[in-house]
Amino acid sequence: MKKLFFITLILTAFISCKSESKTENTVYSDDELTTIKGEFVYFDGAGVIQTHRKIYGVLDSEKLKELNSKADKIKTKPTDMVLVEIKGKVTDQKDDVILWKNKVEIVEILKVTPNPKENNEVVKIGNE
Template sequence: MKKTLVLLLCLSLFVSCKNESKTTTETISQSESKNAQVLKGEFVYFADAAILQTKEDVYGIIINDKMHELDNQAKAYKKESTDMVPVEIKGIVKPKTEGEEGWPFQIEITEIVKVSPPLAQDATTIKIKNTNN
């Protein structure tokens, strides 16, 4: 009888802990979607990949209408298609989905705050060029 009681107690604890874990995960995802962050960095969209490089991290950008709007604004400052343009955006940072290629975190842009011209390049700037012309 004691063994059955202990087994039922352990089973109920296991089930209740499992439910708490799901609730916590759901709460975190809901709070993430409500909390957009302001991020400053250099933006580039090239060959179906959009990237924001900040001082601390590199983020993949979810390709949607806002990303295309940002790319159109950035094109005004690009001399070459691979040029990176300084931007300030507001967006939701999300971990990438499992099994998907790319950077560990993605940004879903919610607002474009500012797009600036790139800094002047000097002799120390590294340029990648295609030599197969």
């Protein structure tokens, strides 16, 4: 009976993980450009896109500045994350500034939307 319970539990967990990969934060590859959907934040000179599986450091470019400008228009605080969809070139080559393993150079900005409030909470320390 215990074996049946554990097998059912493992199968349920496995099936749940499979369906989770179809959430809105996804990565699609088409030729040499990759479409990435995820949460974007730009703070203190560094841009990051986080999907449900990976975190990408965004290489400095005019497109990064354009994306940040669009994101600033819908953010309420500098640390807010916004949902983005971009096309870019993904690389894992070493960079002196970006220490994330995965990096992306933005080629095209497809969509920038506000992040739902319940996912946008930041832990605050002190009186700020």
